[in-house]
Structures are given as structure tokens and as C-alpha cells.
Amino acid sequence: xxxxxxxxxxxxxxxxxxxxxxCHAGYSTIQYRKYLxxxxxxxxxxxxxxxxxxxxxxxxxxxxxxxxxxDFEPIRMAETFHKKTFDDTNFRxxxxxxNHRGRVLGTLMDAGExxxxxxxxxx
Amino acid sequence: MxxxxxxxxxxxxxxxxxxxxxxxxDYCRNFLSIVYGIAAxxxxxxxxxxxxxxxxxxxxxxxxxxxxxxxxxxxxxxxTGLFVSGLTGGMGTYILVWTMAYDVVHVYG
Numbered sequence: 102x103x104x105x106x107x108x109x110x111x112x113x114x115x116x117x118x119x120x121x122x123x124c125h126a127g128y129s130t131i132q133y134r135k136y137l138x139x140x141x142x143x144x145x146x147x148x149x150x151x152x153x154x155x156x157x158x159x160x161x162x163x164x165x166x167x168x169x170x171x172d173f174e175p176i177r178m179a180e181t182f183h184k185k186t187f188d189d190t191n192f193r194x195x196x197x198x199x200n201h202r203g204r205v206l207g208t209l210m211d212a213g214e215x216x217x218x219x220x221x222x223x224x
Numbered sequence: 225m226x227x228x229x230x231x232x233x234x235x236x237x238x239x240x241x242x243x244x245x246x247x248x249x250d251y252c253r254n255f256l257s258i259v260y261g262i263a264a265x266x267x268x269x270x271x272x273x274x275x276x277x278x279x280x281x282x283x284x285x286x287x288x289x290x291x292x293x294x295x296x297x298x299x300x301x302x303x304t305g306l307f308v309s310g311l312t313g314g315m316g317t318y319i320l321v322w323t324m325a326y327d328v329v330h331v332y333g
Binding site for chain 2: 116119120123124126127130131134135144146147151152155158159162163166167170171172173174175176177178179180181
């Protein structure tokens, strides 16, 4: 069964927050490079807090997306057979006839001759 | 050499369910390839470091998908296939987004 939007929503928030954190880390890197250009130094490696921010964004998105995606279904056909009921297998619409004793039972029910619990008009 | 494993009727796969599972796996892989591509670009990784990150992250994604299935191999056609196809499957998206993010942050930023 596909997941409902309410179940997915917090994980969607988590995943997109991860992407937003990564984009913010990118903006931080751009600002850091501007600062380095002003100071006159070469870009060697990002500062440590940007690494932490990128890691946080990656982890958040990882767990968000994996929880947000649809659940897996068992792929062996035999796995689904355990859940089938008798009605699933024995339902043949063209073979269903209605010319049987149930018709008389229906009129008895309406007249109130059936015991309570089975009749429409019984108490 | 051991005899070839007999195919039993219980082993038959339902193709529509395999398709549903593959759609879910592809969605996760694409989304996370984009995320890790942005990460690689932002960090300024070039060359082999970027590919090393791709291999590590692709194994992590496959392990995460296996965890999502509850460590039960009966949800996948083959578990080694899951890990191997992840390496090549997400590579295109990863390289594309990595190049884009690197350009935005380090070349034009």
C-alpha cells in the first residue's frame, strides 16, 4: 500500500531540510572564498564547520529519504498467498445464482418468523 | 560440485511487485545521488576523491535500502545485485550534480 501524505510528511521535511542545509553550506563556502580573495590567500580546504554542516545535511537527507520512500513489497508470489481469504479465491461472479432457498428465508425474515439476531424486524 | 539448486514454484517472482520495489529503489538512489553530488561540489572535491565519495555513499545507500527492507533478502531479486547496480546506477546523476555544484560554488562563486 502506498504511504499516505501524513505519514510521509515529517520525513519529507527532514529530507528537504538536509538539502537546504547543504545549499546553506554551499553559500558559506562561497562567502569563505570571497573572504580568502579579499585577504589574498588561496583556497586550500574548507573550514571545519562547513564540513560538519555538509555531514549533517547528508545524514539528515539520508534518513529522511529512506524513510520517505515507499515500503517494499514481498516479491515472491508465494508470500502473498498467506493473506488470501477463501472469498478471494472462490469468487466467481458468473457462477453465482440466486434461485435458492434463501429467497424463502428472506420472506420469513420480513414476516418476523426468524429468531432475533437474524431477522430484520425481530427485536 | 554441488547440484544446481532446484527451482521451486515458491520461488516465482511477481513482476509487478518487482517493478514497485525498483521504482522505490530508483527514487531513493536518484534523490540521494543528487544530495551527495551537491555535497561533493560544495566540499570542492575533484577527481578521484569525488569518485571515492561516490563509491562510499553508494554502498551506504545500498546498505540503507537493505536495512529498510529489514535485512530480509526476500524483498530483492539479488542482494549483491543491489549493491553492484548502485555503483553504476547513480553515477550519472552524481557526476552531473557534482559538476554543477562545483561550478556554482568554486568557479563562479
